[in-house]
Amino acid sequence: MHVSPAETSFPLNGGGLASTITPAKISSDGDRQTPSANTTLSPARNWTTSDAKVAVQWARTDALKRRPLGELAKELGRTEEAVKEFLRRTLPREQWPWRRKPRWASREMERIQQGLNQNGRSRAAVRKHRWRERKTDRDMDRQPLTVAQVAQDIGRSRTTVQRLLKEGILRRFKGGIAESSFETFLREHPERIPYAKLPPAQREWLVLNGFPDQCLAVKAPSVHGLLE
16 A cells, blocks of 8 residues: 555554555535545554544544544554554553553452442453463462572582573473473373482372373372361
8 A cells, every 4th residue: 555655654553453444535615525435454554644633633622522432443444452552552541542450459348249340340350360360379389499409409500400491302491391291291202200319209290291101000198188
């Protein structure tokens, strides 16, 4: 699509879906003409100066007089999210023309569970925040393993463990070794471990963490056994 230099002087990318439609033009009587309906959506299209002015003017219009966002997006030939993303990058946060929920307070979830939803959180927002809390808890529980720990566990040297990291068999995590990659290593590369030379207690521990020893009948402890 060929546009004049004046129309490309606003280099911000609108994000999301954009179209290859002819840029909006100004008619002889000064009215803005919207793009034709038969458009083909394509990846990102740069914002023109005229489009940017329309979007910013819309954002700065009084809320009671401002037309719906969907109507503006249709005129510009963009998605609503693309218009919002452009305004987020163009205007200060306090000038964003949509209502922003306050940040989650420390005990807000607890109050919501008691029926006190003072900030009017939607069900989707509550589910998302709960998922984030659980993910944070899981990340805190999962601590990285050190090279020395892994070397001792598999009965090899630290140099061998460093070699496994370079080969991509073990994966780094927070300055150490990811526990999940260590478990995968036990299952998929048992030949790299001198299993027969290890003490029985150490072999049993490896089996509990995924090492495939068919001869050693090791069962994971039951919940009842862990509570006793």
